[in-house]
Amino acid sequence: SASRGNLTQQKAFWDMDVAVIAERDDDGERLMRELQRLRCKVRHIWPMPPQIPVQFDLVFCALTEDLPQRIPWIPGQPEAALVVIDGGEGELDLQLIHNCAAHGVLHYPATQRSVQTAVALSRGHFQYEKRLRGRIDKLDENLRTMRSVERAKSLLIRMKDVTEEEAYNYLRRQAMERRVTIGAVANAIIDSHELLS
Structure with a gap:
């Protein structure tokens, strides 16, 4: 069953769009061959573009001093998985790797094992x-809705002289009748109040 799990994992790589932004020397060729062996769709890009392209599932990119400035997305909101390539010359700059916010690091010379691991982990x-960003966005939306509902309730309490429970029930009833969310009703009440005041 371990080999069946491996096959399932490897099938996840099939047809993955991968960019290799590195020199096409022996190491670069080896990396591209290993990615093709995993059945990825590989595109070689060199020289390094001013901005890292985002239309790929995965980007392997040579680690350069100015790489953090070439990354087009906002930190924490990447548009592609990023693996930086350490060519193996000189001292490893861990701060530079950290500033790239990469999902993985591949050290040359690339091997079948190291490429497969880098692809899977990144x-x-x-x-x-x-998925975490999606959940955070959903929680943020829920918080905004709760604030809107609280604000709409306090407006209804003041304007209609009702209890908190009656104000909430009014919002619920309106939402059910209009087949919209309670947040949408709350926002409509807030907007109309701001328009009239």
Whole structure:
């Protein structure tokens, strides 16, 4: 069953759009061959573009001093999984890697194992991060709705001289009748009040 799990994992790589932004030397060629062996759709880009392209599922990119400035997305909101490539020359700049907010690091020389691991981990981290952002966005939306409902209730309490429970029930009734969310009704009440005042 371990080999069946591996096959399922490897099928997840099939047809994945991958950019390799690195020199096409022996190491670059080896990396591209390993990605093709995983059945990824590989596109080589060199020289390095002013901005890292975002239309890929995964981007392997040579680690350069100015790489953080070439990353077009807002930190914490990546548009593609990013793996930085350490060419192996000189001292490893951990702060630079940190500033790139990469999902993985590939050290040359690339091996079948290291490429497969980099693809699996970086893609997994990227998708996990995306799910977390989705949940955070949903929680933010829920908080905004709760604030709107509270504000609309306090307006109704003042304007209609009703209890908090009656104000909430009014909002619920209106939402059910109009087949919209209670937040939409609350926002409509707030907007009309602001318009009239």
